[in-house]
Amino acid sequence: MGSEKLNQDNEKPILKIGQADVAAYRPVSNGILILCVIGYFCWLIFQPRDAFKSLFAAMAWVSVMFAALRLSAILTPKPSDKGLAELSKELPIYTVLVPLFHEAQMVDQLTHGLDALKYPREKLDIILITEEADPITTQAVAKALRPPFRQIIVPKGSPQTKPRALNYALQTSPGAFVTIYDAEDRPHPDQLLAAIAAFQAKPDWAAVQAPLEYFNHDDNWLTRQFALEYAALFHVWVPFLCRLGLPFPLGGTSNHMRRGPLDAVGGWDAFNVTEDADLSFRLAAKGHKIGYIHPPTQEEAVSILKDWQLQRARWIKGYIQTWDVHMASPLAPGGLKGALRFLTLQLTLGITLLSVLFYTPVVIGLPLFAAVLWWVSVPFDIGLTYSLTFLFSIAIGCLIGIAGAHRAGKSSLIKSTLAMPLYWLLLFTPALTAFSELKHKRFHWHKTRHGVSRPANLTPISETSFNHVPFRRLAD
Numbered sequence: 001m002g003s004e005k006l007n008q009d010n011e012k013p014i015l016k017i018g019q020a021d022v023a024a025y026r027p028v029s030n031g032i033l034i035l036c037v038i039g040y041f042c043w044l045i046f047q048p049r050d051a052f053k054s055l056f057a058a059m060a061w062v063s064v065m066f067a068a069l070r071l072s073a074i075l076t077p078k079p080s081d082k083g084l085a086e087l088s089k090e091l092p093i094y095t096v097l098v099p100l101f102h103e104a105q106m107v108d109q110l111t112h113g114l115d116a117l118k119y120p121r122e123k124l125d126i127i128l129i130t131e132e133a134d135p136i137t138t139q140a141v142a143k144a145l146r147p148p149f150r151q152i153i154v155p156k157g158s159p160q161t162k163p164r165a166l167n168y169a170l171q172t173s174p175g176a177f178v179t180i181y182d183a184e185d186r187p188h189p190d191q192l193l194a195a196i197a198a199f200q201a202k203p204d205w206a207a208v209q210a211p212l213e214y215f216n217h218d219d220n221w222l223t224r225q226f227a228l229e230y231a232a233l234f235h236v237w238v239p240f241l242c243r244l245g246l247p248f249p250l251g252g253t254s255n256h257m258r259r260g261p262l263d264a265v266g267g268w269d270a271f272n273v274t275e276d277a278d279l280s281f282r283l284a285a286k287g288h289k290i291g292y293i294h295p296p297t298q299e300e301a302v303s304i305l306k307d308w309q310l311q312r313a314r315w316i317k318g319y320i321q322t323w324d325v326h327m328a329s330p331l332a333p334g335g336l337k338g339a340l341r342f343l344t345l346q347l348t349l350g351i352t353l354l355s356v357l358f359y360t361p362v363v364i365g366l367p368l369f370a371a372v373l374w375w376v377s378v379p380f381d382i383g384l385t386y387s388l389t390f391l392f393s394i395a396i397g398c399l400i401g402i403a404g405a406h407r408a409g410k411s412s413l414i415k416s417t418l419a420m421p422l423y424w425l426l427l428f429t430p431a432l433t434a435f436s437e438l439k440h441k442r443f444h445w446h447k448t449r450h451g452v453s454r455p456a457n458l459t460p461i462s463e464t465s466f467n468h469v470p471f472r473r474l475a476d
Contacts, residue, residue: 057386059358064389066351067396073240074396074403081294085196089120094192095175095259096126098183099165104140105451106183111144113186118193124148129169132156159443162252163268163275170267179256181297184450186215187254188295195256198293206261206288207280209242210254211235213408214301216453222308223301223453224416225423231404231413234296242292246344247284249277249322254297261288269325271443274318277349278325284341285332296408303453305426310446312430316356317437323349353431360428362390363421394421 044051085091096117098110107128114126126149130138133156141151152169166180177195181187188194191210198208211234217227234251241248255276265282268275280290302308326345331338398417405413437444 059354059362060386060389062351062354063393066347067389067393069347070237070396070400073236074400076240076243078235078239078294078407079243079292082194082198082201084190084193085200087118087120087193089123091120091123091196092176093123093125093174094119094196095170095173095178096124097129097166097169097173097178097180098127098185099129099162099169099180100137100141100183101131101134101162101165101447102137103183103450104137107137107140107144109451110181110183110185111146111149114149114181116189117187117191118189121148124192125173125175126150127152127169127173129154129165131160131165133160159270159445161270161273161275161443161445163272164270166275167267167270170262173259176259177256178259178262180253182253182299182450184300185253186298188297191254191293191295191297192256194293194295198291199256199258202289202291204289205258205291206283207250207255207257208291208293209234209238209248209250210256210293211238211296211408212251212254213296213298213410215298216301216303217410217413219301219303219453221416221419222305223303224413225420226301226308227410228401228405228413228416228420229423230301231408231410232400233404235404235407236400239292241344241348242290245289245340247280247290247341248344249274249348250280250290252276253299256293261286272318272321272325273314273443273445274322277318278322281322281326281341281345284337284344285326285329287333287337300450300453302448304449307449307452309426309430309433311448312427313433313437314446316353316427316431316434317442319349319353320434320438321442323353355424356427356431360425363425397421397424 040051040055096114098114100106100110110128117124128141128145128149129152130141131154132138138151138153145151152172154165154168157164170178177192177199179192179195187210194210195208199205212230213234214223214227214230217223238248252274261283262279265279265286269278269282272278283290302311323345330342330345332341398420401417401420402414405411405417
């Protein structure tokens with residue numbers, strides 16, 4: 001299959017929620033938020049002790065309730081796997097979208113890993129997406145093309161983001177099912193068959209998420225903490241939300257979608273720098289459900305602090321964008337589904353944003369504030385109960401990391417959970433960067449470098465290498 005470059009005039013504006021829609025309601029939502037902040041600061045000026053105590057109490061109770069929910073997730077087993085679809089020529093066409101940008105060094109490893117996918121070659125449409133603005137990667141992909149790989153070259157344009165590239169390539173795709181992989185991904189060979197089986201078993205699922213893991217988790221302290229965070233997310237928290245039938249933010253890779261619902265919501269938001277999280281809640285707004293499958297994808301954890309900070313700044317900025325967009329219609333699609341979508345929006349994006357903003361100031365600033373008050377002989381009027389709620393929340397955060405490492409089969413990471421509270425302190429700086437970029441660099445995409453760590457082992461992944469759940473095969 002050869003490379004293709006569509007006429008830029010034919011690029012369809014399929015996005016439904018983006019820059020224009022955000023501008024329509026931002027003055028209202030931002031105005032309410034600004035009034036609340038001004039009101040609190042006025043309260044802080046005239047009644048500082050009461051204002052401070054009330055804020056601290058609210059934060060404490062929110063954290064302890066969220067911790068209790070995470071404890072429930074730890075105690076709840078994963079949803080059962082749906083087996084594997086029968087490998088046959090009757091399977092539907094499956095489109096695999098792989099956006100690449102400044103990643104020429106990853107092409108050979110990428111194609112080797114995707115070649116291991118178990119799916120009929122004639123039904124597999126793997127699109128390697130490159131940018132006209134990146135001729136080196138474009139040339140490297142062109143040299144590596146062979147069935148079932150083909151290339152789409154995205155013309156120069158704005159915004160130059162991953163979701164824009166995905167939307168552009170999707171127009172050429174005949175697949176009834178669609179998934180996304182990143183340049184460094186090594187998906188489990190059974191992942192597509194597991195997704196098909198899940199869609200067969202659950203007709204109301206519009207998308208399913210496979211767990212993401214890291215092949216370089218033992219490189220350094222940062223990669224170990226990153227791996228613990230992902231183990232907790234994809235092996236404990238996401239399966240728990242799925243079992244409850246609640247929406248959750250999709251990962252940026254290894255999410256599998258039915259083509260119909262994806263087209264119905266307008267594809268990905270090209271102006272959102274976490275298009276995956278946004279897509280989750282747009283699907284939920286149309287009444288669709290999201291599921292979970294077991295075969296994982298191995299990725300490369302960011303191992304350099306500066307790269308990690310830029311990646312996190314993008315993720316936090318994208319969470320702000322997504323929360324902002326979906327709070328315009330917070331109770332869609334109405335009824336119980338709308339209420340549950342609103343609740344999950346706060347439990348995932350809202351709690352994350354509050355945590356990165358308040359955790360570091362509380363952990364570092366509160367002891368200093370207490371010391372100053374002690375020095376000037378002013379009583380520190382914060383009750384022991386509130387302090388214990390924070391300790392409980394921190395302890396549960398470490399415990400979910402332990403549970404995630406155990407479920408992911410990476411018990412060597414468990415000893416690193418003691419350092420998780422220190423790792424969370426690092427999130428404050430990217431959060432400040434994210435908020436500072438909202439005005440002038442709202443849609444700027446901080447590209448994560450791949451191929452920095454040691455190369456992945458290219459030995460084909462067996463059915464039990466990363467997943468201890470025995471799959472059962474389902475006939476069509």
